Amino acid sequence: MNRPGAAYMTIRNTGDEPVTLIGLTTPLAMMPEIHETKTNAEGVSSMSPAGEIVIAPGESIALEPGGLHAMLMRLQEPMTEGDTFPLTLLFDDGGEVTVEVPILGIAARGPED
Numbered sequence: 001m002n003r004p005g006a007a008y009m010t011i012r013n014t015g016d017e018p019v020t021l022i023g024l025t026t027p028l029a030m031m032p033e034i035h036e037t038k039t040n041a042e043g044v045s046s047m048s049p050a051g052e053i054v055i056a057p058g059e060s061i062a063l064e065p066g067g068l069h070a071m072l073m074r075l076q077e078p079m080t081e082g083d084t085f086p087l088t089l090l091f092d093d094g095g096e097v098t099v100e101v102p103i104l105g106i107a108a109r110g111p112e113d
């Protein structure tokens, strides 16, 4: 099971303060990371770790194909399209939010990295 999975969701900050997303954890994968896919002027896509993501109060960020996504590396079990799995979002203030994420596809859409 060396193929990474990708997960997509929208994360909304419903609080009054900015929040900073610093990482992910899930029982499904040993190395979940937030990645960002970028397409250069030649139309070649690549992706890299997105680092910390600040979400302003009332704003949301979309993890979606072609942009930010949760890259699930070193899967512990197969991902089955249509299933869901728990994904915990880690914030810099120590806060955690666990969401159930639907599995939409098993392969990254960009080049493997």
Ligand SMILES: [Cu+2]
Pocket: 035, 036, 047, 048, 069, 070, 071, 108
């Ligand atoms: Cu990725």
